[in-house]
Amino acid sequence: MTAKLTIGRLARATGCKIPTIRYYEEIGLLPAPERTSGNTRVYGPHHITRLNFIQHCRELGFEQSATRELIELSDHPAQSCAAVTDLATARLAEVNRRIDRLNALKTELESMIDKCAGGRVAQCRIIEALADYG
Numbered sequence: 001m002t003a004k005l006t007i008g009r010l011a012r013a014t015g016c017k018i019p020t021i022r023y024y025e026e027i028g029l030l031p032a033p034e035r036t037s038g039n040t041r042v043y044g045p046h047h048i049t050r051l052n053f054i055q056h057c058r059e060l061g062f063e064q065s066a067t068r069e070l071i072e073l074s075d076h077p078a079q080s081c082a083a084v085t086d087l088a089t090a091r092l093a094e095v096n097r098r099i100d101r102l103n104a105l106k107t108e109l110e111s112m113i114d115k116c117a118g119g120r121v122a123q124c125r126i127i128e129a130l131a132d133y134g
Contacts, residue, residue, distance in 0.1 A: 004034075005043040014051045021051065029054055029068060062091055 011018045024030035030050055033041040053074065057067040066087050073084050115125040 005047070007033075007041050007043065010043045010047060010051065013048055014055065016051055016055060024051070024054060027064070029064075029071065060091065061095065062087070066091070 005013065007018055007021055010016075011021060021030065025032055030047065033043045033047060036042055050071070053071065054067060057070060062070065070084065070087060073079070073081075112126045112129045115129070117123070117125070121127060
């Protein structure tokens, strides 16, 4: 795709909302586009590539600072990828911690539900367990 795109077309091509595209430009994650004589933003294929990269980073839960660092690293393809591996490893560790917390939450909820015999709220073991938080 060599055609120049308006911001609306870029948004449709990437599935990214226009305000988000403007925000990414404002904070420097997305390079500033060319402007027409009428001051309309005009994007090229490299903007699509970069925007897809940013969105994938966000979908994987990378924080903005990590996304910025990954962009910087991707702009220097001849260097070692050790820093990229470090960022991905740190993100994976964070995901695993979150999974552990969610599994503990699941176990607690299952235990509360298993102890509930039905009946009235006054005898509800779930309400009792929730009240006994400590």
